Amino acid sequence: MPTWGHLGLQDSASPLMEQLIFFHDHAMVVLILITTLVGYMMSTLFFNTFTNRFLLEGQTIEIVWTVLPALILIFIALPSLRLLYLLDEVNNPSVTLKTIGHQWYWSYEYSDFLQVEFDSYMIPSNELPEDGFRLLDVDNRTVLPMNTQIRVLISAADVIHSWTVPALGVKADAIPGRLNQVSFLMNRPGLFYGQCSEICGANHSFMPIVIESVSVNSFLNWISSSSEA
Amino acid sequence: MKYVNSCGLSESVRCDLAPLSSCCVGGSFGLREFAQIRYDFRNRKNVSKEDAEKMGIKMKDQDEVTLESEYQKIEKIDTTNWENVRGPRPWEEGNQLYKEAEERAKKIAGRD
Numbered sequence: 001m002p003t004w005g006h007l008g009l010q011d012s013a014s015p016l017m018e019q020l021i022f023f024h025d026h027a028m029v030v031l032i033l034i035t036t037l038v039g040y041m042m043s044t045l046f047f048n049t050f051t052n053r054f055l056l057e058g059q060t061i062e063i064v065w066t067v068l069p070a071l072i073l074i075f076i077a078l079p080s081l082r083l084l085y086l087l088d089e090v091n092n093p094s095v096t097l098k099t100i101g102h103q104w105y106w107s108y109e110y111s112d113f114l115q116v117e118f119d120s121y122m123i124p125s126n127e128l129p130e131d132g133f134r135l136l137d138v139d140n141r142t143v144l145p146m147n148t149q150i151r152v153l154i155s156a157a158d159v160i161h162s163w164t165v166p167a168l169g170v171k172a173d174a175i176p177g178r179l180n181q182v183s184f185l186m187n188r189p190g191l192f193y194g195q196c197s198e199i200c201g202a203n204h205s206f207m208p209i210v211i212e213s214v215s216v217n218s219f220l221n222w223i224s225s226s227s228e229a
Numbered sequence: 230m231k232y233v234n235s236c237g238l239s240e241s242v243r244c245d246l247a248p249l250s251s252c253c254v255g256g257s258f259g260l261r262e263f264a265q266i267r268y269d270f271r272n273r274k275n276v277s278k279e280d281a282e283k284m285g286i287k288m289k290d291q292d293e294v295t296l297e298s299e300y301q302k303i304e305k306i307d308t309t310n311w312e313n314v315r316g317p318r319p320w321e322e323g324n325q326l327y328k329e330a331e332e333r334a335k336k337i338a339g340r341d
Contacts, residue, residue: 015267071250078257094275096294100303103311111294112276114287127334139337147274153296155303158311176308179300185273201313216274220284227286 001167001193010167013192013213014184016087017169023083027076034072093151093183095144101154101161101174101196104203108142111153116226122206135205136193141212145219146186154180162197165211173198186213 002010012018096111102119109117120138128134144150154163156174163182164171172180186192194209214222238247281288 015271019264075253078254082257082261092291094277094291096299098299098303100306111299112289113281114289121330121333123334123337124330127331127338139333145274145276147272148276149273153299155306157306157308176306177304179296179303181296185271187272216276216280219276220281220286223281224284224286 001191012169013167013186013188013190014169015187016184017167019083019086020169023079026079030072030076091149091183093149095148096151096153097142097144098153098155099142099163099174101156101158101163101200101207103158103201104196104207106161106163106207106209107157108140110223113223113227116223118226120209122208133193136195136208136210138208138210141191141210143212143214143219143222144186145216146189146213148216149183149185152182152184154182159200160198161200161207163194163209164197165192165194165209167192168211171197186211189213189215 009017009021009024012021098109098111100107100109105119105121107117107119118140120140120142122135123132123137123139125134128137152163152170152172154172154174155178156176158176160176161174162171163174168184168186170182170184172182174180190213192211192213194211196204196207196209198204200207276288278288278290
């Protein structure tokens with residue numbers, strides 16, 4: 001959940017998001033090291049009085065400052081590629097959720113069950129309860145089971161939208177006439193928020209996503225009550 | 230004069246660069262083995278058809294719900310004829326979409 005003055009990534013609710021955060025921290029360390037080294041070199045150069053009017057070439061230093069950046073890039077690329085392939089691994093989802101983007105709400109359908117579908121609109125600010133989150137809370141949350149592999153199929157009915165939940169590390173465009181797939185597993189219960197991430201009209205900022213992660217039994221109870229309703 | 234040992238490597242490469250690079254690169258691969266344990270022995274549950282039927286819920290077979298079958302359903306959605314509404318900003322009043330939003334909010338308040 002983002003809060004005021006939040007600078008970093010949101011706490012992860014999925015193992016893949018955990019790995020993304022680790023990679024982000026690793027790349028950040030490398031960048032800070034490079035910035036510190038270059039900043040130190042520049043500041044010492046500023047204040048030294050060494051002068052050599054006859055400097056022409058330095059083969060060794062040229063080799064060093066060519067090979068060193070290449071090595072640094074390898075140190076960044078190897079974990080990056082490992083994570084890239086990890087994100088695309090095949091798994092067997094046990095729950096499939098289909099979400100269609102409209103102007104300006106999301107509609108959800110639980111494809112594995114019969115007649116479980118609903119629309120999810122943002123709650124307007126002036127109708128929000130005292131403890132509600134402005135521009136984030138919705139009337140019908142998407143309830144999903146935790147510790148279960150979930151597949152979300154994303155499409156749109158009019159213009160391009162984008163379905164994302166930062167805490168789960170998922171984002172995919174909702175394109176009319178196309179079906180995109182994302183896969184995740186939530187390892188803790190709670191509420192996870194996201195917002196439409198592709199400009200789709202006047203109310204693009206007012207069509208949020210809320211995932212409610214519950215136990216498998218609670219999920220099945222909710223499905224049962226939703227299909228009866 | 231640089232010291233070169235029997236391997237042909239200078240001391241700085243043998244004592245500094247080689248251990249550093251092997252730790253950084255090899256460490257990433259080595260840590261992968263530990264990370265893999267978490268994925269192999271995950272506390273993962275399945276929502277199976279049997280669990281659902283115990284609670285009286287009808288659930289489709291896994292083979293029935295595929296990308297192809299869902300794609301056939303979304304192909305039927307008419308994406309070419311939609312009305313481009315100059316949507317109301319949430320702070321604007323007196324328009325139809327805003328009234329519908331108010332009614333939805335009242336339903337939630339009544340539900341709670």
